Amino acid sequence: MKLFVKIVMSLVVIGSFIFTPVFGQSSNFEFHKISQDSISWFENKYDHVVWTGEGLSKVTEVDSRQTNMLRARLQTLYGDPTKTVEDLFGNEDFDAGQAIQFEYWFMVNDSIPMVILDIDGPFRRGLVFGGYSKFEDSLPKIKKDFSLELLKLEREDLDPYQDYYLSTERNSWYNVKFQNGRPRTIEIDKPAKFN
Numbered sequence: 001m002k003l004f005v006k007i008v009m010s011l012v013v014i015g016s017f018i019f020t021p022v023f024g025q026s027s028n029f030e031f032h033k034i035s036q037d038s039i040s041w042f043e044n045k046y047d048h049v050v051w052t053g054e055g056l057s058k059v060t061e062v063d064s065r066q067t068n069m070l071r072a073r074l075q076t077l078y079g080d081p082t083k084t085v086e087d088l089f090g091n092e093d094f095d096a097g098q099a100i101q102f103e104y105w106f107m108v109n110d111s112i113p114m115v116i117l118d119i120d121g122p123f124r125r126g127l128v129f130g131g132y133s134k135f136e137d138s139l140p141k142i143k144k145d146f147s148l149e150l151l152k153l154e155r156e157d158l159d160p161y162q163d164y165y166l167s168t169e170r171n172s173w174y175n176v177k178f179q180n181g182r183p184r185t186i187e188i189d190k191p192a193k194f195n
Contacts, residue, residue: 029108029109029141029142029145029146030108030109030110031078031106031107031108031114031146031149032106032107032108032110033078033079033082033104033105033106034082034105034106034107035082036080036082036083036087039082039083039105042105042107042113045113046113046132049113049132049133049134050132050133050134051115051130051131051132051133052130052131052132052133052136052139053128053129053130053131054133054136054139055131055136055137055138055139055140055143056129056130056131056139056140056142056143057129058140058143058144060143060144060147061147061151062126062127062143062146062147062150062151063125063126063127064125064126065125065126065151066122066125066183067101067118067119067120067121067122067123067124067125067126067127068122068176068178068183068185069155069158069178069183070126070127070150071101071102071118071122071161071163071176071178072158072159072160072161072178072183073150073151073153073158074102074104074116074150075158075159075160075161075178076153076157076158076159077149077150077153078104080161081102081103081104081163082103082104082105083100083102083103083105084100084101084102084103084163084164085099085100085101085102085163085164085165085166086164086193086194088100089166089194099165099166099167099168100117100118100121101118101121101122101163101164101165101176102117102118102163103115103116103117104116104117108142112131112132112135112138112142113131113132114129114130114131114132114142114146115129115130115131116128116129116130116146117130120167120169121165121167121174121176121185122165122174122176122183122185123167123185129143155181156181158178158181159178160177160178160179160180161177161178162175162176162177162179163175163176163177164176164191164194165185166194172187173187173188173189173190173191173194174186174187174188175188
Protein backbone atom coordinates (compact mmCIF):
# COMPACT_ATOMS: atom_id res chain seq x y z
CA MET A 1 0.00 0.00 0.00
CA LYS A 2 2.85 2.42 0.87
CA LEU A 3 4.40 1.81 -2.56
CA PHE A 4 1.08 2.62 -4.24
CA VAL A 5 0.79 5.91 -2.26
CA LYS A 6 4.38 6.84 -3.22
CA ILE A 7 3.67 6.19 -6.91
CA VAL A 8 0.45 8.22 -6.85
CA MET A 9 2.15 11.10 -5.00
CA SER A 10 5.04 11.05 -7.50
CA LEU A 11 2.61 11.21 -10.41
CA VAL A 12 0.77 14.14 -8.81
CA VAL A 13 4.02 16.08 -8.31
CA ILE A 14 5.30 15.31 -11.83
CA GLY A 15 1.90 16.07 -13.31
CA SER A 16 1.79 19.45 -11.62
CA PHE A 17 5.10 20.40 -13.28
CA ILE A 18 3.93 19.16 -16.67
CA PHE A 19 0.44 20.68 -16.68
CA THR A 20 0.86 23.94 -14.76
CA PRO A 21 2.38 25.85 -17.70
CA VAL A 22 -0.43 24.71 -19.97
CA PHE A 23 -3.10 25.95 -17.57
CA GLY A 24 -1.19 29.19 -17.02
CA GLN A 25 -1.00 29.86 -20.76
CA SER A 26 -4.69 29.26 -21.31
CA SER A 27 -5.78 31.85 -18.78
CA ASN A 28 -3.18 34.61 -19.15
CA PHE A 29 -2.85 35.89 -22.68
CA GLU A 30 -0.67 38.91 -23.36
CA PHE A 31 -1.57 41.05 -26.36
CA HIS A 32 1.22 43.03 -28.03
CA LYS A 33 0.09 45.36 -30.80
CA ILE A 34 2.16 45.36 -33.97
CA SER A 35 3.24 48.94 -34.60
CA GLN A 36 3.51 50.45 -38.07
CA ASP A 37 7.28 50.11 -38.05
CA SER A 38 6.92 46.33 -37.51
CA ILE A 39 4.40 45.70 -40.31
CA SER A 40 7.01 44.39 -42.79
CA TRP A 41 8.46 42.02 -40.19
CA PHE A 42 4.98 40.70 -39.32
CA GLU A 43 3.97 40.28 -42.98
CA ASN A 44 7.20 38.44 -43.85
CA LYS A 45 7.03 36.18 -40.79
CA TYR A 46 3.38 35.23 -41.32
CA ASP A 47 3.17 35.33 -45.11
CA HIS A 48 2.49 31.55 -45.15
CA VAL A 49 -0.24 31.65 -42.47
CA VAL A 50 -3.70 30.29 -43.17
CA TRP A 51 -5.96 32.79 -41.40
CA THR A 52 -9.25 31.68 -39.92
CA GLY A 53 -12.26 33.05 -38.09
CA GLU A 54 -13.03 29.58 -36.72
CA GLY A 55 -12.97 29.68 -32.97
CA LEU A 56 -13.28 33.46 -33.11
CA SER A 57 -16.89 33.53 -34.24
CA LYS A 58 -18.34 32.48 -30.89
CA VAL A 59 -20.39 35.46 -29.75
CA THR A 60 -19.06 37.50 -26.84
CA GLU A 61 -20.34 40.76 -25.39
CA VAL A 62 -17.97 42.68 -27.68
CA ASP A 63 -20.01 41.49 -30.68
CA SER A 64 -23.03 43.46 -29.48
CA ARG A 65 -21.15 46.73 -28.91
CA GLN A 66 -20.99 49.62 -31.39
CA THR A 67 -17.82 49.40 -33.45
CA ASN A 68 -17.01 53.10 -32.97
CA MET A 69 -17.06 52.61 -29.19
CA LEU A 70 -14.87 49.50 -29.48
CA ARG A 71 -12.43 51.58 -31.54
CA ALA A 72 -12.20 54.03 -28.61
CA ARG A 73 -11.47 51.14 -26.27
CA LEU A 74 -8.76 49.84 -28.59
CA GLN A 75 -7.27 53.35 -28.78
CA THR A 76 -7.16 53.56 -24.99
CA LEU A 77 -5.51 50.17 -24.48
CA TYR A 78 -3.27 49.92 -27.56
CA GLY A 79 -2.93 53.35 -29.13
CA ASP A 80 -3.24 54.03 -32.84
CA PRO A 81 -4.25 51.18 -35.16
CA THR A 82 -1.64 49.18 -37.03
CA LYS A 83 -3.33 50.29 -40.26
CA THR A 84 -6.10 52.67 -41.28
CA VAL A 85 -7.67 53.45 -44.64
CA GLU A 86 -5.05 56.21 -44.92
CA ASP A 87 -2.31 53.57 -44.91
CA LEU A 88 -4.04 51.44 -47.54
CA PHE A 89 -5.45 54.03 -49.92
CA GLY A 90 -3.26 54.61 -52.95
CA ASN A 91 -1.43 51.27 -52.75
CA GLU A 92 -1.57 49.50 -56.11
CA ASP A 93 -3.32 46.51 -54.53
CA PHE A 94 -5.92 48.70 -52.76
CA ASP A 95 -9.47 47.47 -53.36
CA ALA A 96 -12.05 50.12 -52.45
CA GLY A 97 -14.61 47.37 -51.95
CA GLN A 98 -12.55 46.07 -49.05
CA ALA A 99 -11.84 49.43 -47.43
CA ILE A 100 -11.56 49.35 -43.65
CA GLN A 101 -11.57 52.09 -41.07
CA PHE A 102 -8.92 50.40 -38.94
CA GLU A 103 -6.91 47.22 -38.37
CA TYR A 104 -5.12 46.20 -35.17
CA TRP A 105 -2.54 43.43 -35.53
CA PHE A 106 -1.37 41.53 -32.47
CA MET A 107 1.09 38.94 -31.28
CA VAL A 108 -0.57 36.93 -28.53
CA ASN A 109 1.91 35.49 -26.01
CA ASP A 110 4.70 36.28 -28.51
CA SER A 111 3.69 33.38 -30.77
CA ILE A 112 0.09 33.64 -32.02
CA PRO A 113 -0.69 36.28 -34.66
CA MET A 114 -4.15 37.84 -34.55
CA VAL A 115 -5.83 40.60 -36.55
CA ILE A 116 -8.87 42.65 -35.55
CA LEU A 117 -10.70 45.01 -37.89
CA ASP A 118 -14.02 46.65 -38.54
CA ILE A 119 -16.42 45.15 -41.06
CA ASP A 120 -18.39 48.28 -42.01
CA GLY A 121 -16.65 51.21 -40.37
CA PRO A 122 -18.76 52.81 -37.65
CA PHE A 123 -22.07 51.48 -38.95
CA ARG A 124 -22.18 48.05 -37.33
CA ARG A 125 -21.55 46.30 -34.08
CA GLY A 126 -18.62 44.14 -33.11
CA LEU A 127 -15.27 43.48 -34.73
CA VAL A 128 -13.88 40.92 -37.16
CA PHE A 129 -11.28 38.63 -35.58
CA GLY A 130 -8.78 36.57 -37.57
CA GLY A 131 -6.21 34.18 -36.19
CA TYR A 132 -3.60 31.66 -37.28
CA SER A 133 -5.43 28.38 -37.99
CA LYS A 134 -2.60 26.42 -36.33
CA PHE A 135 -3.88 27.75 -32.98
CA GLU A 136 -7.59 27.23 -33.69
CA ASP A 137 -8.18 25.45 -30.37
CA SER A 138 -6.86 28.45 -28.39
CA LEU A 139 -8.70 31.12 -30.38
CA PRO A 140 -12.04 31.04 -28.46
CA LYS A 141 -10.24 31.65 -25.15
CA ILE A 142 -8.07 34.34 -26.74
CA LYS A 143 -11.15 36.19 -28.02
CA LYS A 144 -12.89 35.86 -24.65
CA ASP A 145 -9.87 37.23 -22.75
CA PHE A 146 -9.37 40.02 -25.28
CA SER A 147 -13.06 40.96 -25.05
CA LEU A 148 -12.95 41.08 -21.25
CA GLU A 149 -9.89 43.33 -21.46
CA LEU A 150 -11.73 45.76 -23.76
CA LEU A 151 -14.91 45.84 -21.72
CA LYS A 152 -13.32 46.54 -18.36
CA LEU A 153 -12.78 50.17 -19.38
CA GLU A 154 -15.27 52.83 -18.28
CA ARG A 155 -16.67 55.16 -20.93
CA GLU A 156 -15.28 58.27 -19.22
CA ASP A 157 -11.76 56.77 -19.40
CA LEU A 158 -11.78 56.25 -23.18
CA ASP A 159 -9.25 58.14 -25.28
CA PRO A 160 -10.27 60.26 -28.29
CA TYR A 161 -9.53 59.21 -31.87
CA GLN A 162 -10.22 60.38 -35.41
CA ASP A 163 -10.36 58.17 -38.51
CA TYR A 164 -11.62 58.33 -42.08
CA TYR A 165 -13.87 55.70 -43.56
CA LEU A 166 -14.81 55.05 -47.19
CA SER A 167 -18.14 53.31 -47.58
CA THR A 168 -18.45 51.93 -51.10
CA GLU A 169 -21.93 50.68 -50.21
CA ARG A 170 -23.02 54.27 -49.50
CA ASN A 171 -20.56 55.81 -52.01
CA SER A 172 -19.46 58.25 -49.29
CA TRP A 173 -16.54 59.29 -47.12
CA TYR A 174 -16.90 59.77 -43.37
CA ASN A 175 -14.98 61.42 -40.59
CA VAL A 176 -15.30 59.10 -37.58
CA LYS A 177 -14.45 60.51 -34.16
CA PHE A 178 -14.67 59.90 -30.47
CA GLN A 179 -14.36 63.09 -28.44
CA ASN A 180 -15.65 64.21 -25.05
CA GLY A 181 -17.11 60.77 -24.40
CA ARG A 182 -19.20 60.75 -27.58
CA PRO A 183 -18.80 59.01 -30.92
CA ARG A 184 -19.57 61.02 -34.07
CA THR A 185 -19.76 59.95 -37.68
CA ILE A 186 -19.99 62.81 -40.18
CA GLU A 187 -20.37 62.42 -43.94
CA ILE A 188 -17.71 64.47 -45.72
CA ASP A 189 -16.37 65.15 -49.18
CA LYS A 190 -13.46 62.97 -50.21
CA PRO A 191 -10.46 64.35 -48.28
CA ALA A 192 -7.86 66.01 -50.49
CA LYS A 193 -5.15 63.65 -49.22
CA PHE A 194 -6.96 60.76 -50.99
CA ASN A 195 -7.05 62.42 -54.43
